[in-house]
Amino acid sequence: MSEVRPLDDRAVIEEQTLGIQFVDLEQQKEVASLGMWIFLATEVLFFGGLFMAYSAYRVTYSGGFAAAGKKFDLTIGTINTGVLLISSYFMALAVRSIRLGKVKATVKLLAATWGMGFAFLMLKAYEYYDDFKEGILPSVHIKWPGPGAQQARMLFYIYYAMTGLHALHLSIGLAVVAAIIYRTRKGLYSKFYYNPVEVAGLYWHFIDIVWIFLYPLLYLIDRHK
């Protein structure tokens, strides 16, 4: 704890963290959020390509997709949606805590967020393992007897690409949150300077939103066909 700052002294924080191009800490925070939102807009289109591929094949391969879509585990999918929503709730509270200057509470809430994200990944890994055993995970081969095999294979490829890219983002999110926890404990963030916490929160909530749309498209859509 060599870098402890007097966290309640606005002037000291301003001198240590304010970039020369900014008028004050508030403007710096607005710019940090704007930058993150611009990055998230590019992420929307990054995932958008996969959502586009999914939609196009859902329309052209409707028969095979409807039959194959029943294979996905609705229970794990639903629990995972809940787990991510809880993690987002903790993250929102963590950002609130640091804005109030409560460093210890922030660390605890960030740790809870991390734990929920990790739980999601573990459940997802278990689901992949289950898919692998059933022979629907693109690996060595996909076991799908009968008609529509080619169409079913396409759904499994897209499922794996979409959930895999999402899991990769969540893994990066876990690393980011771990770094933020470490730096919060070091006393680098306070109620006057909390931009990295806020921005990490935006990224985390974005990952949640991607899953909010994956859930109906992969797990709910084919229950009645």
Add this chain to the structure above:
Amino acid sequence: MSSTEKEIPSVREYTLVFAALMTLLAITFGLAHVDFGRLSIVISLLIAAAKAVLVALFFMHLRREIGSTRIAACAGVFWLMILLTLALADYVSRNHLPLPSPWPWPP
């Protein structure tokens, strides 16, 4: 946005939003077991959109952000809509507007 304590949302606000999100999840899970035919996916996507809007407005503070940040957020959705609308206009209409000659798609 200044970080005076007055402008920081209350725990109550976050908890209400979280409760709404979990309720929507329960509703969409429940409705998945009811057969609405082709409307099913429309309903579950509308619920997903409602959840996403709640997360963006409250958890991501878009409600309290400055104008340029809101424009950046809307821009992402806007360009995504261009991608989906223009491409799907082709795919969705293929069954209704048959081509005069055989077309090698779907293979």
